[in-house]
Amino acid sequence: MGALQGREVEAAVLVRSQTDNAPPQIMSKEPSGSTAQTGWRRSVTKPDVEALMERIALNRDARAFAELFELFAPRIKAFMIKGGADLASAEELSQETMVQVWRRAASFDPAKASASTWIFTIARNKRIDRLRRESRPGPDPVLYEADMPKPANPFESVDNAETEWTLRQRVATLSTEQIEVIEKAFYEDKSHAAIAEDLGLPLGTVKSRIRLALGRLRSMMNDEREMEAGK
């Protein structure tokens, strides 16, 4: 876990072997070249985050939680700021999200999603919650985390964290225009209509940009799955 301590995380980059399916290695890499220009400033290494979640979920390990906090709280704060929260609210929402991560850790299912995806959904719901509290009082919670039946899920056969890692690299290969709409959608929780208004583009253009971007990511994920399945 040493590699996860504080600033050391900064340049840790997970490199997947291209020639065989050897386990991923953690390698040091200067944040330059393609890494820097695509905004991959720091990398949270994948196996460690999953391991932290496991220790939190199974052992209620507060040390593991502290490490997870160090990695995610500042990113959740950034996420909230992107979504329009002021610094104080972003700080608060980040803390609330992490409390929720601790409390709900037992419901984390690595077969369903990677740890960071799961944390994203909690942060997203916190953001929705707060918006609702502010703009429209009402007793009923939004239903984003309804328990769902277990579908035949292609993710279950693969390592979700691995897929997510690849996904992060692949987002960088999208065009600037595609990244722009995807960021607005995910960071600023803007609807298609709101993004269109923001960018002064026809709704159809935004739809097709998002569709193309997600389509590309998805086909890349499918390739990944096939690779996994074929090994």
Next chain:
Amino acid sequence: MIQHRPPEEMLVDYATGALPQPVAMAVATHAQLCAESQQDIQAMEAVGGAMLVDLEPVPVSEGALAKVLKQIGEAPATAEHGAAPDARVQADTDAVGSLHRDVLAVLEGKGESIHWKRKGPAVSSAALPCDVPGFDLRLLKIKAGKAVPQHTHDGMEITLCLSGGYSDGDAHYARGDFQVADPSLDHRPVADDDGDCIVLAVVEKRIRLTSRTGRLINPFVRL
């Protein structure tokens, strides 16, 4: 097998958290019944997870971790207990949400237990909490073989079939099917002959009834 799924952009907006609550509720309920949509949502959420990790961190305040640890009632020093997940896990449900009990009742085949209000000879209705102005969210029960009076909408209407089935024009909708009707559609859902049909309906703005009887009995929604 679900034939009619929400448009992709609606699933994206759901995953990013951009849908209004009643629409999100319809999508969430549909996803409970549709593995394919559920998978799509999970794939889009994975994009969100990847993007979260890649955000430039904004430092949290100095005492933030201590505060959070205090709140969860654990200090690092007492970490070695190895206690099983405790009751707090279940108790903390603020942002969790669950399907509305009436929706659950319908999905479990106990639709009769709901407090229905008769809205006409063919249709009963049960309103669901909806705190977004301009939207109406409700369950509708259409009697076997009967039709909802023909109507158009000023805004979007979503109909999610929960139990039984109905036809609208050339299309048939069964449990889990999701129909989005835009304002231009003048439609007339007819319940299957073999049993009552219960749907979750999300209506944006006001509905205009276009048939004569519809105008008279105003059975569908009262906004």
